[in-house]
Amino acid sequence: MTANPLFVGLDTSDLGTAQAIARAVAPHVGGLKLGLQFFTAQGPEGVRRMADLGLPIFLDLKLHDIPNTVAGALHSLAGLGLYMVNVHAGGGLAMMQAARAACSPGTKLIAVTVLTSLDADDLTGVGVGDGPAAQVARLAELTREAGLDGVVCSPHEVATLSAEWPEGEFVVPGIRPAGAALGDQKRVMTPAQALAAGATMLVIGRPITDAADPAAAAAAIAASL
Numbered sequence: 001m002t003a004n005p006l007f008v009g010l011d012t013s014d015l016g017t018a019q020a021i022a023r024a025v026a027p028h029v030g031g032l033k034l035g036l037q038f039f040t041a042q043g044p045e046g047v048r049r050m051a052d053l054g055l056p057i058f059l060d061l062k063l064h065d066i067p068n069t070v071a072g073a074l075h076s077l078a079g080l081g082l083y084m085v086n087v088h089a090g091g092g093l094a095m096m097q098a099a100r101a102a103c104s105p106g107t108k109l110i111a112v113t114v115l116t117s118l119d120a121d122d123l124t125g126v127g128v129g130d131g132p133a134a135q136v137a138r139l140a141e142l143t144r145e146a147g148l149d150g151v152v153c154s155p156h157e158v159a160t161l162s163a164e165w166p167e168g169e170f171v172v173p174g175i176r177p178a179g180a181a182l183g184d185q186k187r188v189m190t191p192a193q194a195l196a197a198g199a200t201m202l203v204i205g206r207p208i209t210d211a212a213d214p215a216a217a218a219a220a221i222a223a224s225l
């Protein structure tokens with residue numbers, strides 16, 4: 001866990017935009033979260049340029065493929081000096097074990113359980129009938145068995161998981177300050193609620209990046225924790 005649990009999600013294709021927001025919010029956040037949009041546009045060199053700003057980097061690629069392919073991707077990321085990287089727990093035990101073996105020793109490896117954009121109806125639509133809480137618990141158990149460092153879950157599941165896995169990392173998106181637009185997020189709480197429930201990292205994107213003043217938005221969230 002970093003001293004400041006707030007990581008800003010920089011979902012942009014543009015390096016200059018990501019750098020400008022990161023510089024503005026740097027005094028108020030513990031790190032930067034770069035995801036698929038940034039990585040598909042800017043690649044490893046873009047990640048290196050962001051790392052030059054001096055904040056820990058969580059590279060949120062949500063790798064989900066057969067064990068050999070995921071292990072190869074993690075070998076390719078070695079040398080970037082990442083703070084954290086992730087896979088999808090739905091890839092299964094063997095895939096996560098292969099990921100663990102391939103991940104750089106200094107990089108935390110976590111697994112996504114159930115995306116925060118999904119609710120019970122969405123899960124039923126993909127054949128999971130017993131709801132987000134049961135599916136998150138099932139995938140978190142598998143993640144722990146594979147030897148990973150923790151999971152991505154919504155604020156609604158984090159209290160139960162963190163009580164059962166005290167040393168785990170609990171990375172929680174689906175964070176919305178009171179009154180903020182939900183967008184595509186469905187399982188949400190406020191930053192303070194999620195932290196009190198046991199989150200070790202809060203991932204917050206649009207409430208900061210879409211704000212008229214991202215630095216002020218990040219400062220207000222940090223002050224609320």
Ligand SMILES: O=c1ccn([C@@H]2O[C@H](COP(=O)(O)O)[C@@H](O)[C@H]2O)c(=O)[nH]1
Nearest residue numbers: 009035114115116173174203204205206
């Ligand atoms: O279940 C998940 C896993 C990852 N994310 C990522 O977090 C941020 C959230 O951005 P907001 O703008 O605050 O909604 C985004 O980059 C997602 O890819 C997630 O939301 N849920």
